[in-house]
Amino acid sequence: MRQRSLIAITAALAAGALTLTACGSRDSGDKGSDSGNGGGSTVVIGVDSPLTGDLSAMGLGIKNSADLAVQKANKQKFVKGVTFKIEALDDQAQPSAGQQNASKLVSEQEVLGVVGPLNSSVAESMQKVFDDAKLVEVSPANTGPALTQGQDWQNKKVRPYKAYFRTATTDAIQGPFAAQYVFNTAKKKKVFVIDDKKTYGSGLAATFTEEFKKLGGKVVGTEHINPDAKDFSAVATKVKNSGAQVVYYGGEYPQAGPLSKQIKAAGAKIPLVGGDGIKDDTFMKLAGAEATGDLATSVGAPVEDLPSAKQFVSDYKAAGYKEDYSAYGGYAYDSAWAIIEAVKKVVDANGGKLPSDARAKVTEAMQNVSFDGVTGKVSFDEYGDATNKQLTVYAVKNGAWVPVKSGTYTG
């Protein structure tokens, strides 16, 4: 009996040790976004981005990154008594779909904040809907200056909507930053400017052009393309005949890739330069091998310069998302986390519970949110713009975007 008892104890200890080990291994790989708090309140963070269509690479990166932030908040029990969930809606990069999504999110009382959208043109259709409902919106990707500073932003800045914030830098800086690089560093003095007629593309092309001219550069041609088109051979021929040393394109990668390819095929072996909208790996797939030397500016510092971003990249991979986090993943994570921080402020100030006017309170709290995020210090100025204004120029080398210059706006 005695030896049996000892053996039984041994077995029990072994089972205990193994059980302990097994329990310890469970905390990675749980992809649920609503686990962790059991009981208490549920707060939904809406996500609006293109989840299907040409721009879905960026849109899915936004959705997944917001989900990652929510997972982390729940796991940490960051807001006591509150479990966060995301509700992701597809705007297909269409303003009308975005507006419908905004109305749907407003109608759901558990939604206390929204991450998105990707496109400035979509944001224009959503802003008023959210603002009327005092539902805070934090875009990780909109760069159109008018969204925060009003239509007459170049002469007099007036914030149109108190409920709108963004973590991305505006084209008021991005366009001139690109112009400075192209003129001074790349030494290109003659440019052909093309845009896709959309809010983002035409706005970015305009801010680039203005600065390029101020520096003494010459615009040797301009064209507008149809975003639905794939054949740009006529424009490519015009570029070839213009004698331009560089092409600036205001638009997004689904058109920028084929445009770059067709310009080179027409015989103009000159770089195509664009903004954050073309800085996706899909660009290289569409543009082909001759894209080497093409340039893109993008908001933020290179990921490899930011220890916080490295952690994000590692966590993103560990979470097992199918899609890449793309250009705005870090900004989407920070946008979601800004909402989580604002909810925490409101709950803490209300004795640990959500107040009845939670949406208005969260929107108000957002103005003073400040934390060290994936992309650096996250806070907002009086217009709702990010105070962290870093930009990077990337060049295509060996089939990848490689950072070649970084800048910080400190004005």
Next chain:
Amino acid sequence: MSGIGPPEPGEGTRAWESRREEDAPAPLAARYARRRRIAAALAAAAVLLSGGGYLYATRPQQPTAHARRPYPQVPYPAQVVDLTYLDARPAPAGAPPHSFSFAVLVSVASGPPVTVTRVIQPYAGLSVTTDPPAPFRIRVDSARKITITMHVTECGKAPRNAGLPFLDVTLRNTRAIQEQSFIPGPHYAQDLSHALEVACSNRNR
């Protein structure tokens, strides 16, 4: 890899085999056999505990906030240095004609001291010197006021109306050497344009 499967058996988990041995009859020398079994069971328990402890200690897990930074990582210099434009200043005595100056404040937010090894601007037709002359060092929480003096070497190549002019600053700390463009904003742009207009106006040539 996010999925963690069942834990692999660690060293010592073969102790289960000794249980099978126990089932075998040992009619002779039963007393010694009993002692051996007790000793074997205790040894197995010790091995199992140590094996389980090892597995537990080395289990896959999400890194905690502390575990993420096992050692304090020195930040890249460009991520901790701020350059703020202050105002236009008269050119120092002894500066060549067609010179003008600005004051900027350079600070380091965290980490080890940062050395500014060079300050330039990207426009043809302008040269730059600083006071103190580069290289100079800046420590955390001790911002330094730097006077930047520009000399117009060729008015035709100087940007009279740049919207967001840069200052390119080379920074070095124990982590890296980086060149960062600082864009001091609209006040710097206005003061630079004004200074260039004055320096390159006919009466000053």
